Structures are given as C-alpha cells and as structure tokens.
Amino acid sequence: MANPAETPSYYIPHSGWYPVWLAASMFVMLVGLGSYLNALKTDEGGSLLFFYVGFAGLSVVLYQWFAKVISENQVGLVSGQLKKSYVWGMGWFIFSEVMFFAAFFGALFYVRNFVMTWMGGDGGKALTGDYLYPEFDNTWPVITNPDPSVFAGPKESMAPPPLSQWGGYLPFWNTAILLTSSITVHFAHTGLKNDNRKSFITWLAVTVVLGVIFLGLQAEEYIEAYAHLGLTLDSGIYGSTFFILTGFHGFHVTLGTFMLLIALIRAIKGHFSHEDCFGFEATSWYWHFVDVVWLGLFIFVYLF
Amino acid sequence: MSAVIEEHHDDHDHGPAKGLARWLFTTNHKDIGTMYLWFSFLMFLIGGTMALIIRAELFQPGLQFVQPEFFNQMTTNHGLIMVFGAIMPAFVGLANWLIPMMVGAPDMALPRMNNLSFWILPFAFGLLISTLFMEGGGPNFGWTFYAPLSTTYAPDTVTFFIFGVHMMGASSIMGSINIIATILNMRAPGMTFMRMPLFVWTWLITAYLLIAVMPVLAGAVTMMLFDIHFGTSFFSAAGGGDPVMFQHIFWFFGHPEVYIMILPAFGIVSAIIPTFARKPLFGYDSMVYATASIAFLSFIVWAHHMFTVGMPLAGQLFFMYSTMLIAVPTGVKVFNWVATMWKGSMTFETPMLFAIAFVILFTMGGFSGLMLAITPADYQYHDTYFVVAHFHYVLVPGALFSIIAAVYYWLPKWCGRMYDETLGKTHFWLSFIGVNVTFFPQHFSGLAGMPRRIPDYALAFADFNMISSVGAFIFGFSQLFFLYVLIKTITSGRPATAQVWDGAKGLEWTIASPAPYHSFTTPPVVTLENNPH
Amino acid sequence: MRAKNSSSASANRTTAASTLGQTLLGALLAVGVSAPSWADRFNMPVGVTDISRQVYDLHMLIFYICCVIGGGVFGVMIWSMLHHRKSHGVEPATWHESTKVELAWTIIPVFILIGMAVPATKVLVQMYDTGGEDMAIEVRGYQWKWEYKYLDDDRNKAFGFMSNLSTPQDEIQEVTAKGEHYLLEVDEPLRIPVNRKVRFLVTSNDVIHAWWVPDFGIKRDAVPGMMNDLWAIVEEPGIYRGQCTELCGKDHGFMPIVVEAMPEDEYDAWYESRKILAKEQEKLASMNFTHEELMEQGAEVYSKYCASCHQENGKGIPPVFPALDGSAIATGPVDDHIGIILNGKPGSAMQAFSSQLRPDEIGAVTHYERHAWGNNTDDIVQPIDVVNLMNKEG
Numbered sequence A: 001m002a003n004p005a006e007t008p009s010y011y012i013p014h015s016g017w018y019p020v021w022l023a024a025s026m027f028v029m030l031v032g033l034g035s036y037l038n039a040l041k042t043d044e045g046g047s048l049l050f051f052y053v054g055f056a057g058l059s060v061v062l063y064q065w066f067a068k069v070i071s072e073n074q075v076g077l078v079s080g081q082l083k084k085s086y087v088w089g090m091g092w093f094i095f096s097e098v099m100f101f102a103a104f105f106g107a108l109f110y111v112r113n114f115v116m117t118w119m120g121g122d123g124g125k126a127l128t129g130d131y132l133y134p135e136f137d138n139t140w141p142v143i144t145n146p147d148p149s150v151f152a153g154p155k156e157s158m159a160p161p162p163l164s165q166w167g168g169y170l171p172f173w174n175t176a177i178l179l180t181s182s183i184t185v186h187f188a189h190t191g192l193k194n195d196n197r198k199s200f201i202t203w204l205a206v207t208v209v210l211g212v213i214f215l216g217l218q219a220e221e222y223i224e225a226y227a228h229l230g231l232t233l234d235s236g237i238y239g240s241t242f243f244i245l246t247g248f249h250g251f252h253v254t255l256g257t258f259m260l261l262i263a264l265i266r267a268i269k270g271h272f273s274h275e276d277c278f279g280f281e282a283t284s285w286y287w288h289f290v291d292v293v294w295l296g297l298f299i300f301v302y303l304f
Numbered sequence B: 001m002s003a004v005i006e007e008h009h010d011d012h013d014h015g016p017a018k019g020l021a022r023w024l025f026t027t028n029h030k031d032i033g034t035m036y037l038w039f040s041f042l043m044f045l046i047g048g049t050m051a052l053i054i055r056a057e058l059f060q061p062g063l064q065f066v067q068p069e070f071f072n073q074m075t076t077n078h079g080l081i082m083v084f085g086a087i088m089p090a091f092v093g094l095a096n097w098l099i100p101m102m103v104g105a106p107d108m109a110l111p112r113m114n115n116l117s118f119w120i121l122p123f124a125f126g127l128l129i130s131t132l133f134m135e136g137g138g139p140n141f142g143w144t145f146y147a148p149l150s151t152t153y154a155p156d157t158v159t160f161f162i163f164g165v166h167m168m169g170a171s172s173i174m175g176s177i178n179i180i181a182t183i184l185n186m187r188a189p190g191m192t193f194m195r196m197p198l199f200v201w202t203w204l205i206t207a208y209l210l211i212a213v214m215p216v217l218a219g220a221v222t223m224m225l226f227d228i229h230f231g232t233s234f235f236s237a238a239g240g241g242d243p244v245m246f247q248h249i250f251w252f253f254g255h256p257e258v259y260i261m262i263l264p265a266f267g268i269v270s271a272i273i274p275t276f277a278r279k280p281l282f283g284y285d286s287m288v289y290a291t292a293s294i295a296f297l298s299f300i301v302w303a304h305h306m307f308t309v310g311m312p313l314a315g316q317l318f319f320m321y322s323t324m325l326i327a328v329p330t331g332v333k334v335f336n337w338v339a340t341m342w343k344g345s346m347t348f349e350t351p352m353l354f355a356i357a358f359v360i361l362f363t364m365g366g367f368s369g370l371m372l373a374i375t376p377a378d379y380q381y382h383d384t385y386f387v388v389a390h391f392h393y394v395l396v397p398g399a400l401f402s403i404i405a406a407v408y409y410w411l412p413k414w415c416g417r418m419y420d421e422t423l424g425k426t427h428f429w430l431s432f433i434g435v436n437v438t439f440f441p442q443h444f445s446g447l448a449g450m451p452r453r454i455p456d457y458a459l460a461f462a463d464f465n466m467i468s469s470v471g472a473f474i475f476g477f478s479q480l481f482f483l484y485v486l487i488k489t490i491t492s493g494r495p496a497t498a499q500v501w502d503g504a505k506g507l508e509w510t511i512a513s514p515a516p517y518h519s520f521t522t523p524p525v526v527t528l529e530n531n532p533h
Numbered sequence C: 001m002r003a004k005n006s007s008s009a010s011a012n013r014t015t016a017a018s019t020l021g022q023t024l025l026g027a028l029l030a031v032g033v034s035a036p037s038w039a040d041r042f043n044m045p046v047g048v049t050d051i052s053r054q055v056y057d058l059h060m061l062i063f064y065i066c067c068v069i070g071g072g073v074f075g076v077m078i079w080s081m082l083h084h085r086k087s088h089g090v091e092p093a094t095w096h097e098s099t100k101v102e103l104a105w106t107i108i109p110v111f112i113l114i115g116m117a118v119p120a121t122k123v124l125v126q127m128y129d130t131g132g133e134d135m136a137i138e139v140r141g142y143q144w145k146w147e148y149k150y151l152d153d154d155r156n157k158a159f160g161f162m163s164n165l166s167t168p169q170d171e172i173q174e175v176t177a178k179g180e181h182y183l184l185e186v187d188e189p190l191r192i193p194v195n196r197k198v199r200f201l202v203t204s205n206d207v208i209h210a211w212w213v214p215d216f217g218i219k220r221d222a223v224p225g226m227m228n229d230l231w232a233i234v235e236e237p238g239i240y241r242g243q244c245t246e247l248c249g250k251d252h253g254f255m256p257i258v259v260e261a262m263p264e265d266e267y268d269a270w271y272e273s274r275k276i277l278a279k280e281q282e283k284l285a286s287m288n289f290t291h292e293e294l295m296e297q298g299a300e301v302y303s304k305y306c307a308s309c310h311q312e313n314g315k316g317i318p319p320v321f322p323a324l325d326g327s328a329i330a331t332g333p334v335d336d337h338i339g340i341i342l343n344g345k346p347g348s349a350m351q352a353f354s355s356q357l358r359p360d361e362i363g364a365v366t367h368y369e370r371h372a373w374g375n376n377t378d379d380i381v382q383p384i385d386v387v388n389l390m391n392k393e394g
C-alpha cells in the first residue's frame, strides 16, 4: 500500500453510518410531513413531530458528514482526482436543479402561450374558449379566472409599474441586490485567489448580508401579496405559477445563504487557500445559479 | 493518479467488514452493486406477483378474485415497481459492479454517496408499498398518474406516493452523478473515450438522461402536491391550468425514461454478442453515435403518448415525424448486431441465447412502437392492449432479458463460480416461450379493441386473455427457477477461470474471478490490444 | 334474448384447452382470413366511415412494411445462426466496420419512413377537418357514464340524456350467465343519423375519460374543463360499440359507448319525439307524488346514478365513498341533503347532479335516501322542494 504522502492517491473512504442514517431520517421526515398534510384536511389537524424528528436526524448527519469530509480534506486525504469528482458532482447537481426549475418555467410557458390562448377562444383549441368560457378574456396576469366560482382570482398582480415608479418596485430592488451579490461573491473569490484573506472574508460577509436582505424583502412581498393584493396560492394559475417559481427560488436562496454562511465561518477559521477552496467555489457556483434563475424569474414572471 | 488508500492503513486485506454492518455501511462498489441487484430482484418478484394477480383476474371475463379498486392499485403498483424498482436499480447495480472494472478504476468516484443512493431505495419502496395497506388504498391512477385522477380524485395516500417519487428521484440523480464522475474522471491511462466499452458509453448517456429528466418528474409531483394540499390550479382548468399540462411534463420525463431502461441494455448486448460470435463488434463508432442520437431524439418526441389529448395539428405532425426518426439510429444498432454475428464463429451459451432473443423480440417491440408512432393509426391503438404488448416486448424480452443475460455473463466474474449450462438453457427456453405466449396474443386483443387497465372485459376478448394468463404463469414461475439457478451457482457452482469466456475482451476479464474487493488498486495501462472495446 | 344468453354462456364456459386449440388454429390463419368474425378478433375493424377505412389501410401498410423488414433482418440472423457456428468449424472474420454499408442502412430507412409519413399525414389532415358539420353533439364524460347533449344550430342544448352501463351486477359478479353484449350495452345509446357529418364536442365533468368508437376510427380524450372535437360520417346503419379508454377510476372498465346509426328519416322522427318528451318531462317538476311513487322512482334513479359509489345497500366504500345509510346529511335538514346532490362537493368524486338529473328525479332520489335502508325521516320530498332550492341559489 502506497503512502499517501509519496504518491497522489485515490482515496476510498472507509465505510460509515452517514448514508443509511441520512436515508432513514429523510424517510421519517417525509412520512411525518405527509401525515401532517393529510391530517390537515381532516378536522383533527396534524402534528409535525415526526417531521421535526426526521429533520433533526437529517441535520445531525449532514453536519457530521460535511465535517468529516472537511477534516479529511484538511489532513490531505483528498487527492486531486477526488477533488475533480467533487467538481463534476457539484456541476451536475446544479444542472439537475436547472432542470427542476425548467419544469416550472415550462409550466408557465405552456399556460401563457397555449392554455390562455385557447381559453380566450383563439388558436388550435379555440373551441374551448368559445364554448366553455365565453366570458373569459385572455390577459396576463390573469385577474379573472376561467371559472371564478371555483378559483377566485387575485385583486392585483405583481406586474411592474411604469419605469418612472420603479423606485418603489420591490422586485426591481431584489434584482439589483442579487446581481450585486453575484459580483461581491466574485470579489471574494478574487480576494482568495490573491491570498488576500481580509478582502475574501469581507466580500463573503457582504454577500451573506445581501442574501439575507433579499430574503427579507421577499418575505415582505409575500405578506403584501397575501394581505393586500389577494394574490395567493389558490387564486388561480397566476398565483400558482408566481408562488411556485418565486417560492422555490426563495428556498434555494435560503440554502445558498446558509452555505455562504458556512463558507464564511470556514473562511474565518482559515480553511481555504487559493489552490484548495472547492467548498467555497461550489457555494459560489450555486449562488451564481440562484442568481441566474432570478433573472429568468424577473423577466418572465414579473416583467412580461 | 495511482494507488488506492483506505482510511484504516492497517486494513491490509481490503476485505469487507463482517455481518450486517458490511451491507449497511459499505462504500464498496461491488457490495453496493450486489445490494442493488438483489433489491431489484426482490422488487421484480413483488411487481411480478402483482402482474400475476392482474393476469389471474383477467383469465376469464367477470370479476373473480379482486374488485376493481384493488385491480387498479395492482396495475399502478406493478408498473411503478417494475420500472422504478426492478429495471432501473438492476441497471444501476450492473453499473456499480462493472463500470469501475471496465474503465480500470478501483471503485466509484464518490463511494459514500453511492451507498446513500442505494439506501434511499428500500425506504422509498417501503413507503410506496405500505400505502397499499393504508386506509383508502395505495396509488390507483396508473403508473402515469394523470391529473386530476391523481390529484383531486386520489386517495389520501397519494401524498406518500409523491414523497416516494421524490426519494427515488434523489437516489437516481445521485447515482447518475456518481456514474458520470466515475466515467469522466476515473478512467485508467489510455482508456480514451472511443476505447470505452459500449456498456460504459450507454451508461454515460443514460446518466445524462437521468439527470435531465428526474428533476422534471420531481417538479411534476411537486405541482401535484401543491394542487392537492395548497390549493394551486396547475392541473385544473377552472383556475386557468390544464390537466393535459401534467401529461406534457410527465412525458417529458416519461419518454426519456423508457430509453433509460433500454440504452444500458444495448450496451450489454453489444458486449455479449461479440464474445460469443468471436468477432469484434461491428460499427463501434456508429453504435456510439446512434446511442447519442437516440438520447437526443428522446427529448423531442414525448407527446406521442398524447396523440389523443387533442393537440393542434402541427403538434401532432411534429411529434409523429420526430418519433418515427428514432427508428433510424435504433435500426443502425440492430443491423450492427446482426453484422457482428455474420461470419462469426458462434456458440450459444445462455447469455448469448438471451442476447439473441433480445435482438429479435426487442425489434418486434420496436416495430409495434413504430406503428404506434403513426398518429392516425394510434387513435385506434392508444390505451388498448396493443400498447401493452408493445411496451412489454421492449421491456420484458428487452430490458429484462438483457439484465438476465448480463447476470449469466458476468456472474462467474462476480462470484467466481460457473452456473450450470443446462439449467441456464432450460431457464432461457421457459422464459422465451413464456414471454411470447404472454404478450403476443395481447397484440390481437388490443387490435380487436380491448382497452388497457380494465379488470373485466367483453366476451370477444376471452380467448386471447386466457392464453396470455397461462403464459404469464409460465413466465413467472420460470423466474423462480432463475432464482434457484442463481443460488445454486453461488453456493455450489464449479470454480470459474479469470477469462471465463474464450472470446471475451475487456479489462474486467484481466482480473481474477471472483474479482478482488478493489478491482484495480493500481490502474492498468489500456491499449487497443488489451481493450478493443 | 334468453336463448342467446345461454348459448353464449356455454361458449364462455368451454374448457381452457379447447379455447386454446381454437385460438392457435385461428392464429395460423390470422392475416387476411376471410371470415369477418375471426378477423375481428385479431385485427383492427375496417369500420364504417371513410376515415376508418383509410386508417385501416394505413395500419396494414405499416404492418406489411415491418413484416418485410423483419423478415429480412431475422432471416439474415437465422441464416447466420445456422451457418456461422463454431461447431461447424467456422473461423471468425475480423472485419468490424464499413462506412458504406453503415451509411446505406442509415439512409435507406429514412426513405422508408418518408414513405409511411406521407399517407399518414394525409389521413391526419383529413381527420382534423372538423368544420362544416351538419349537426353537433356534446359528449361529456362522468365517473362512470356518458352524457350526450344534442345541440341546435346555436349550440344550445335541445335535449340530452345520460348513457349508463346496463349489464346487471349479477353477470359481472358471476352470479348469472353473461349476455352477448356483456359490458358493451347501455340503457340508452347515442343515436345519430347516417350520411351526415356529425361533430362531437368532447369534454368531461371530473377526470379524464376517452371517447372511442373503433368502427368510426376515432378516439379522443375527454378532458375536464377543456373541449376537444371529432367528427364522423357513418355510412351504414347499425349499432357500434366502444369503451372508455382512459383510466378514470374504479369503474373505468364499466362505461361503454354504444352508438346507433339510424337511417336519416328514422333519426329525424326520433329527434322530434325526444324534443317533445323533454318538454313533457319538464312538467313533472311541478307535480306531487305519493311516498310509494317517490320510493319507486327514487330507487331506480339511485341504482342508476348513485349505487356505483354509494352502493345499493347505502353503505358506500369508506373512506372514499361515504355511507348514506345513517349519514348525518341524509338524515339531517332536507335542504342540505338536496343541496349536496344538486351541487356536489367540489374537489371530491361527488359530482353536481343539477345538470344531469331533472328536479323530479332529484326529489325522488332524495326522498328515497331518506327512507331506504335504516334511514327513516318522516318527511316527504317533492320536486318542488328541489326547484325552490334551485331558485333560491340562483
């Protein structure tokens, strides 16, 4: 057996309990969530106990697992080849996330270009609109749903005001914030590349703060939508697509911010060097991805 | 890159841990591959038992054994379990065992995640199967779970079904990432892309398909979850959605999914036929390009499952033409296999028999697929037993036969023991006859107008259903016989040599049988001579 | 009718062995047999419309092409398997590629496919020519029956009716012998005239169903909230049978489609008489009935429309389909009871019956449910109660 110090080696981690534990906690968590959701529909209402137990298990194992991988890296077990595998892994994971969002963007596209046209009485299935929804008017955002007795529409949409009033338009600020944060995380990277620890940590911290601000604004927007605009999950297809896209995006921003925070803590602990910073780089890719998704959202959900 | 190290440097024998811990905690690609294979076999028996319940009920017109509600649960779970529980994990198991050996690597690229991908599955399927015993019954809306039958009108357990699908998706995505990383990053020196065995190639492309479409499936079930629990209206026209949109999203996943179940099979057959024809695979390069073309086309044909939903004419035509095109690269494959056999020096051991049956019967399934692709004719075929016959021809003597062939072919390498040729051939003939008796008559009942997913049928369909049911039991019990052959081989087969088959080429045959715990602790140097694909 | 029943029942009871023999024999004669009854069991029906015949021809064309290609491919394989064997002492050749050959078998299939695509496109384009119809009928799927609405020139409903499976449960549950049209018979078939272009507007009330009559060569999904259309010009009078072909829940196998194509004059006479009948039935809404009359009609409506979910004995199939026997609604305030039948319960399989049943039928079934099984309220529900409630709700 070669000595790792002498030859760059491929490292096979010893067997461990994390994977089974993770799978089991995931199971408990989802069963808990499922039972809770089902119970909500009855009069009794449900409890989230199992969900929390599973979530706790999941958190413990993820913490342990990442800590282990980090410590392995610190002692030099992770060879260049394994690092490359991590790079491929993260890259294709992000691709799979892109496809997840593609499903929702696809739904938005299909609804706006096909369903709305047909229901408005045009296109290949004009009969639908003519015969079933003679009242329905094809405008986006949809304020009056095809069958308002089943799905009452929103009072107002999130469509942008005239350019002159963009100063008060939250999504515009959110876009600016996320775009800026993509740049700041890049500055952090440059700092690291130049072995400028202070610049690295500062810019990283700025990025985290921007992420948090974004989330705060997003929360405010949701409150506004529910409280004043009547724009909710059950206000028809506009609300459905709006919330599923911005919601899952927000969820990803939350994850991304959390990952950045971890990276910040590790950076302060001095884990990264300019040739060994995959943990940070992966996070920054993820952050750029989240940013690009937002751009798509801003354009297709808010603007057009 | 070079040698392998383990965390415990005193662990010199590199053997597995003992007892249950070995299987629960392992990071070894062979152990994980073995678990995948046994798991899929178990699922195959469970899904098969459901098929037998279906066939028993359909033996005669009238309701004899089960009531319609339960019948629908059987159909649904049979489809789901066979697709996600039997065929896909079996291919992942084969990938685990074979890819590191074939590319000259010690293990998979990300061993711990490998274990995770596997262990999610028993939980996911445990969840799915347990819904059958819950109040209201399990999923009963077909394996394609069209909304709104699967949303507004579904039993409560659909929530667990959705989470089960999420878990399977996570497992598949991680498994694929691992396979991609292994193939891109762990090849031995000299193993260029165009020297990789076709099984590796087909899996690389399959893994891309999986990463591209599993998240879309996750998106689809997520929208269902929101429609059911949070009042959204994605699949409800009253709120401006469209039930048909579900089908578009589902089939954007679903069609590539069926190629996910056949591309690795192409890889296996491309390994077996040259071995027993003692002649190199004909047209290696075009095989690679054909695989890639099939994968590419698979993204733009999905709506051929939806010809009857009432798409505008332009859509119908586009999807008809693009679907028909798939016959071209697939034909290239079939012709290449035949050309490989041509002027070879053939022997007909069990793996070869299964591989040849694969080529013939898969091609027949392909022909019926092409017929289905013709839109005006599909109006008559759609949702009848003609479709059932089509997809069982490509899935059972297609995907499943290729897996069985692979098991016979590589089993000696895995466990160091040879199976009994007579038993193997008996298994083959029983299966071959059984599968045709089961599924051939379904073409007829389908053309004559028998819809699928019905527990009871008009008298005109009685004869063919009876034959089909008899065939199903023959086929089913021959697979129990397979289990017997396997156990006999593992426990008391005669020792196998390292080479095993005199015509076999490839790195996996250069190491001992059974293969050492870490295949290549130092990477071999690959040349065209020692690895002509 | 009786005689038919027993003869087909005995055919049904023939032993597995003789059926097997019969079928295998048939299989040998499969392609191009003369006797139509046999061909019908093996192959797609030729059908009775111009479109269906074209589809049939298309089907046979692709089938023969596949046979020829298959014959070639399998022939070569089998020849090779017989001759290129190691046991014959054959030395394997060493060649393993040929750009020319590979190009040839890439390009030739493309042309074959074009040869198939051209006629297929032609037929498809014709099928999509739905306009210029002589009459239109709305076809609406329900769990688990069909509704047919005859539309006048302005697409308003002239009259309509439900079409339910009429095969008795006893035949399905193997209690009595099965009739000739087992599972393919309904209480009232859709009637259309021959030689006129009939346009079907297909939709659904709950889940997706699919409306298919093989002899017309057409099939289309009935999608809730969306509208599809189809057309047919039937050339021969007769009774044509089909089934729902999209999984739609428990009784998906039990919602047949029966269409009677009538000579034009007969059809016109029937159409007029139905319109008059519809007018007369409207009067029932203002009449009063006795308990016995209500129970009788109620029982009939119940077993036709409600029993598939709530079961004849009123016990339902909990938890999905609630029991009505002892149910709080069926024994509580009358208006709530009528209300749920009129409006259904959105988001569940309980559909709104206000558009399917007449007020007198709803009144009767409500009355029935309140007095059948263990239920025993002492009120009487008259059609007028239903009408009043409907008016109140607007």
Ligand code: HEA
Binding pocket: B144, B258, B259, B261, B262, B304, B305, B323, B324, B326, B327, B328, B330, B331, B332, B334, B362, B363, B364, B365, B366, B367, B368, B369, B370, B372, B373, B374, B378, B381, B382, B383, B387, B390, B391, B394, B395, B398, B399, C066, C069, C073, C109, C110, C112, C113
């Ligand atoms: C392994 C799985 C697999 C594979 C490989 C295929 C392969 C193909 N399938 Fe199939 N299919 C399924 C699994 C598969 N299918 C399943 C599971 C369903 C049903 C899902 C459900 O509803 O539940 C289905 C349903 C299905 C439908 C929908 C039917 C309907 O519901 O109405 C259609 C329609 O176009 C279709 C077409 C095809 C075609 C054109 C191919 C082609 O890839 C076939 C190509 C192969 C050949 C053509 C043979 C070899 C070629 C030659 C020898 C060359 C020369 C030939 C010619 C030029 C003709 N399939």
Ligand code: HEA
Binding pocket: B044, B045, B046, B047, B048, B049, B051, B052, B054, B055, B075, B076, B078, B079, B080, B082, B083, B087, B141, B142, B143, B144, B388, B392, B395, B396, B400, B438, B452, B453, B454, B472, B475, B476, B477, B479, B480
């Ligand atoms: C991927 C693969 C796959 C495989 C391998 C099979 C295998 C089989 N399938 Fe299936 N099938 C599907 C995929 C598959 N199927 C799909 C996707 C559907 C559509 C579902 C839907 O409509 O939603 C379907 C639907 C389907 C139908 C139509 C149901 C309907 O429309 O109502 C039928 C009917 O005959 C059928 C039959 C069979 C049979 C007889 C086998 C045989 O090959 C099975 C062999 C049997 C065994 C292997 C059993 C062995 C076990 C024992 C002998 C008992 C011992 C038991 C223990 C020890 C526990 N299948």
Ligand code: CUA
Binding pocket: C141, C142, C144, C208, C209, C210, C244, C245, C246, C247, C248, C249, C251, C252, C253, C255
């Ligand atoms: Cu209605 Cu199937």
Ligand SMILES: [Cu+2]
Binding pocket: B254, B255, B258, B302, B304, B305
């Ligand atoms: Cu497909």
